[in-house]
Amino acid sequence: MSNRESLLSVEGVSLSFGAVQALIDVSIEVYGGEILAIIGPNGAGKTSLLNVINGVYRPQQGRLVFMGQTRPRNLRPYHVARQGIARTFQNVALFKGMSTLDNLMTGRVLHMRSGLLSQALYWGRALREEESHRAYVERVINFLEIEAIRKTPVGRLPYGLQKRVELGRALAAEPRLLLLDEPMAGMNVEEKEDMCRFILDIRDEFDITCVLIEHDMGVVMDISDRVVVLDYGRKIADGSPDEVRANPDVIDAYLGVAHT
The missing domain is CATH 3.40.50.300 (P-loop containing nucleotide triphosphate hydrolases)
Structure with missing residues (x-):
């Protein structure tokens, strides 16, 4: 309440x-x-x-x-x-060629702080940041009970599950x-x-x-x-x-x- x-x-x-x-x-x-x-x-x-x-x-x-x-x-x-402030839309707005996991990871972009070079090389701060963001996204996946579709391209999912993935991406933004x-x-x-x-x-x-x-x-x-x-x-x-x-x-x- x-x-x-x-x-x-x-x-x-x-x-x-x-x-x-x-x-x-x-x-x-x-x-x-x-x-x-x-x-x-x-x-x-x-x-x-x-x-x-x-x-x-x-x-x-x-x-x-x-x-x-x-x-x-x-x-x-x-x-x-x-x-x-996060948002979902009346019409699903997902990256249809990307997996459920990758779509949820886009919700973490606002929280990423490492530089472009370290992200490209995937080391140091970028590696630690990736692990932290991945852990939070996994928490969202478990909460929404979508473990079975975590690697499935969202364009292949039925509409109801796409709506759930979009909710997950919004939740991933904390x-x-x-x-x-x-x-x-x-x-x-x-x-x-x-x-x-x-x-x-x-x-x-x-x-x-x-x-x-x-x-x-x-x-x-x-x-x-x-x-x-x-x-x-x-x-x-x-x-x-x-x-x-x-x-x-x-x-x-x-x-x-x-x-x-």
Whole structure:
């Protein structure tokens, strides 16, 4: 459960693309140790919000405060990742010709400190660093129960396992905050159950806070500590799953019906 200390504050963020307003004065708090779900109809601004958080988009208004530090507006995704924010994507973004192990090792790049020469010669500091990074990746592989596919090129894996590998690459980066964009899209029931279990265990095993976008409301209500609802770029609800489920504005947004 959340420790109620703010890890990330999104304060009054507005984002537009020409005349299209993707986010309008959106403010949310992400508390350390929680699983926060962001839901809403298609086009509500959910992925745009994740793109703002990980530096892909720069909002026209508002600010972000991560771990008590106001983030510079011009920070690029690479620097955001180095601060401790990792991301998975709605569409799998893996190196299809590389093995599962090698894909996970790319998640360690941000932590590599040895020079290019020592890496090329594979000696001294580079060798010690490689061993340390490999040990962490093996821990992630064991956690996600993908030992059997560690040497398999990910392009040959079924979609559900590719999603698990992408989660592993994000975990390999050792983030403080993990952004999951529809982590269960395209999965069958069994694969969804496995992914739910992994997301719930990430908090205890790796001390990582999770923010996820997910369209499966059963999943959202089962694994989330708190739910934020967006509609047409505005935040219309923020509370526990039970509170959000009973909120008339949320019902209107999803069902398009009026309530008296």
